[in-house]
Amino acid sequence: MAGPGTEMKAVVLDGPGSFQARPLPIPEPRGDEVLCRVMSVAICGSDPKIVKGATRPTWPPSYPFVIGHEWAGEVVGGSADLAASQAAKFRPGTRVAGEAHKGCGSCENCLRGRYNLCLDYGNEAAGHRHYGFTSQGAYAEYIAVSIQALHLLPDAISFDQAAMLDTAGVAVHAVQRGRIGIGDTVVVVGDGPIGILTMQYARTAGAGEVIVVGSGPRLQMARELGATGVDFTDVGGSIDRVVTLTGGMGADVVFECAGIRSSCEQSVMMVRKGGRLVMVGNPIEPATIPWGKVSLDEIELIGCRANPNVSDRALRLISTGVIRVEGLITHNFPLDDFGEALATFVEQRDGAMKVVVNP
Ligand SMILES: [Zn+2]
Ligand SMILES: [Zn+2]
Structure with missing residues (x-):
């Protein structure tokens, strides 16, 4: 894989209310994962609660931790285990948006398509991921994500708009x-x-x-x-x-x-x-x-929990203009200013609605 280096910048949560933008090792994609460069992450209503520590010990399960789940970006490279057809679909440069929930794929609920209610919730060894909640999230320059949690972006959708996909x-x-x-x-x-x-x-x-x-x-x-x-x-x-x-x-x-x-x-x-x-x-x-x-x-x-099996429909409605998301995005901040971005979102400064962080 053409490597971007070994270190990246990430907003790291070190304890309740305590976070900092600092270097972390770039995650290594394994199994069915690809490494993605994060272009846009939207702050979700759940993020400030997690930052404060109000959702401990479920979210995050431990510190240090990287949150962020409403993101879009582009593929950098795939795990060596990826099947050739999947590697071809998720070539470097492919524009994608992430979904927060990825089920284990084999429990009764996953088999019924209800992977948002996976019975192996939080069990990474069983293959479950809830990115930004129980598994590493997207307030970082890079994220390693299962291709099951990725959606290809139509050309008409910008990265900022695609960061609205989770909410949509x-x-x-x-x-x-x-x-x-x-x-x-x-x-x-x-x-x-x-x-x-x-x-x-x-x-x-x-x-x-x-x-x-x-x-x-x-x-x-x-x-x-x-x-x-x-x-x-x-x-x-x-x-x-x-x-x-x-x-x-x-x-x-x-x-x-x-x-x-x-x-x-x-x-x-x-x-x-x-x-x-x-x-x-x-x-x-x-x-x-x-x-x-x-x-x-x-x-x-x-x-009602999360957004199982609806992302491609939501993308279609956004890209055809049936649903309008642009008006929701009111602010953009670089990763270094995450604290400022979070405060803008929480206090609804200057009419803030959706605040997007661009790593
Ligand atoms: Zn969200
Ligand atoms: Zn499952």
Whole structure:
């Protein structure tokens, strides 16, 4: 393999809240892996939680650790074990985007195609990878990745846009889980990148009306992209507004995309009798579910994790312009300024939405 040298720069997490850009050995691709040069990594809502140490000991399992999973870049070279056909498909210079989850490939869930729920989760020896969570991630100049977690990029998509693929895929998976019917009334609670993309995919999937619950410039963006906006800071409360807008019924499908306790609790109250709630957000604090309403109104509660088997569909929708991701990217930073990038994202400085790091 034409080597790029032996050392690379990476943002290394040394403990809760402590990180630094410093040299690390360039990883060696093994088995079905290729080495990729990372061009763009988007900061995900889960990254600041992992940096803080709030998700220990699951993410990361140990220190030092490199996080980052929403990335795109180009292939540098493959492992010697790669089959000739695979090596030809992932030639040096091939433009790719990564997927965070790579299942073991042989457990019952992987065999059913549900590799996001791999029963060997976190077991690297069994072949499982969750890049940036339990296996080395992408805030680095290079990453060694299984070809099973790579998607070829259409020419029309830039590396920065392709770094939106993980977020876009989460939204596609959520919409599929929600089984939207033609003309359905849909509510999306949360106006972050996942909420905005879920709203766009819900419209493509046939929703009659999509109501987004949010506030400020993000809610304005949702309106411009075709949603009915409900401002949760208005007096009267967002539950009442949604119920009124849906003729007193509530929505056919509600997507909870904010991931905080109050939004989870409110989302249930916005579902009509016989409707569905897709729980896309992942609150660290436990939320209270009104069990009686869920039972008597036959509300379906649907869990939702990551983006299995949807990346190529999501890429198609982005490259054909059906779904717009460019407006979501508000800031770019070099790898050395990761701290600045993270603070910009967390504090939503200057209207920050998606913050992209370019190693
Ligand atoms: Zn993510
Ligand atoms: Zn598995």
